[in-house]
Amino acid sequence: AQSQNTSLYFSEPDVKKRQGPLDDFFNRIAHMPDVVRANVYSRDRVVLWSTEKPLVGRQFPENNPELDEALRGHLALHTGRVEAHSKSEHILFAPDVEEFVENYIPIYGPGGIVVGVVELYKLPRILWETIARGQRLVWMSAALGGLFLYTVLFWIVRRASRTITHQQQALVEAEQWALVGELTAAVAHSLRNPLAAIRSSAELAAETEDVASRECLGDIIVQVDCMERWIRDLLLYSHQPDGNTQTANLSETLRQSLAGFSDRFTRQGIILQVALPEPSPRVCADPQLLRQVFNSLLANALEAMPKGGQLRVTAERRGRQLTLALRDTGTGLSSEQLAGVFKPFVSHKQRGLGIGLALARRIVQRYGGHLELHSQPSKGATAVLQLSLAE
Structure with missing residues (x-):
């Protein structure tokens, strides 16, 4: 101008x-x-x-x-x-x-x-449109950012909640172990000596009595041995980890447990199939405690097949882990029964203490492993045991 x-x-x-x-x-x-x-x-x-x-x-x-x-x-x-x-x-x-x-x-x-x-x-329409797009972008970014923060916080809170729940369960379980320890000490001192005396007396009497009496005395000896096993299970369950790093030969330990049940396999007409890797792997576990785990799993499988069936035992390596599966064709478990199988002193058997599987899982967890049980009514059960391979 x-x-x-x-x-x-x-x-x-x-x-x-x-x-x-x-x-x-x-x-x-x-x-x-x-x-x-x-x-x-x-x-x-x-x-x-x-x-x-x-x-x-x-x-x-x-x-x-x-x-x-x-x-x-x-x-x-x-x-x-x-x-x-x-x-x-x-x-x-x-x-x-x-x-x-x-x-x-x-x-x-x-x-x-x-x-x-x-x-x-x-x-300036282009300017207004640019500003409007910028505002929409800001609101969208804020919404997405808020959603992301909500998701992250939800995940953190959920994880913290699970951790707290797990710790609470661990505290409850620790209290149960402490109670079992006290109970075990009392049971061991109160029952072992009388049981030993009863068994010795029954063995001596069986040498002089007639056949009918010897059968009754034999039943007494069997029941005394059963009570001894229960006491031993309680002692094992209450025993705290000592931190020792031991290894066990998987095949050898498993075959020892199978040998102890061979008569029952034959008597109940159960077909046994075993497929183990060669050479036999060594796992991180105490041999005696691992045999106790196998004994508990085999005993439960036999009790689930009173009229015969099939038991298949397989094992495979998965990286630094070994997975062992025991599959039976027994009566199976309902969802309610399955939910309580690993809880101590919870048993669905008339003559059970409810510590066999609880003890087995405790032993496996002691060595950094996992024990799970999958089952459906009338479709058998599968016990999956995972242990770390020894270096």
């Missing part, structure tokens, strides 16, 4: 003489990108030229601090929305114009005096 000497037209009193040059110059400005209206003000706030012809000659003296700023010689900028209580010069805006940016550009005349102001209304 300064280079085209436009300021000369601001002082021209004849409207017709100034309108032509102003139209020629400001029409070019009005057709700039995103410009929706252009107004030219004189110093007394009268509209000298406008893209909206009805505004020419009107004066808007009120509620326009940006125009006041430009008349003082400063470039002014204002953004806002077209509203009923906004500036009076906002009349005649098209219905689609809601938000705008208005620029007030002072025009200087000779001597650096402000002779007028050019007002440009711009509608």
Whole structure:
């Protein structure tokens, strides 16, 4: 505007003489990108030229601090929305114009005096769309971030809850072991000596009595041995880990346990199938305690097949672990029975103490292994034993 000497037209009193040059110059400005209206003000706030012809000659003296700023010689900028209580010069805006940016550009005349102001209304749709996309992106990022934080916190809280539950169960189990230890000491001292005396007396009497009496005395000896085994199981269950790293030959230990049940396999008509890897692997476990685990699993399998069946024993290496599976074709267990098989002193047998499988799992866990039991009613059961291989 300064280079085209436009300021000369601001002082021209004849409207017709100034309108032509102003139209020629400001029409070019009005057709700039995103410009929706252009107004030219004189110093007394009268509209000298406008893209909206009805505004020419009107004066808007009120509620326009940006125009006041430009008349003082400063470039002014204002953004806002077209509203009923906004500036009076906002009349005649098209219905689609809601938000705008208005620029007030002072025009200087000779001597650096402000002779007028050019007002440009711009509608930067691309800018608004970019801002809107940015806002949507921010909200979406905030939502995704919140969801991520919620997921992470939920996972942390859930993991902490499981840890607390596991620790509570461990405390309860530790209390049970302490109780079993006290009970075991009392049982061992109170029953072992009388049981030994009963067994010795029964053996001596069996040497002199008749056949019928010897059978009864034999039953007494069997029951005494059974009670001795129960006491031994209690002692093993209450014994705390000593931290010794021992190894056991899997095949040898398993075959020793199988040999102890060979008569029952034959008597009950159970078909035994054994498939073990060669050479026999060594696992991290005490041989005697591992044999106790096998004895408990085999005894339960035999009790589940009183009328015969099939027992399959398989083992395979999986990295640094060895997995042993015992599958029987017995009566199986219900879901309620399966839920309590590893709980101490919980038994579904008339003559059981409920510590066989609990003891077996405790022994396996002592050496960093796992013992699980899978079963369905009338579909047999599968005991899965996992132990670490010895280096």
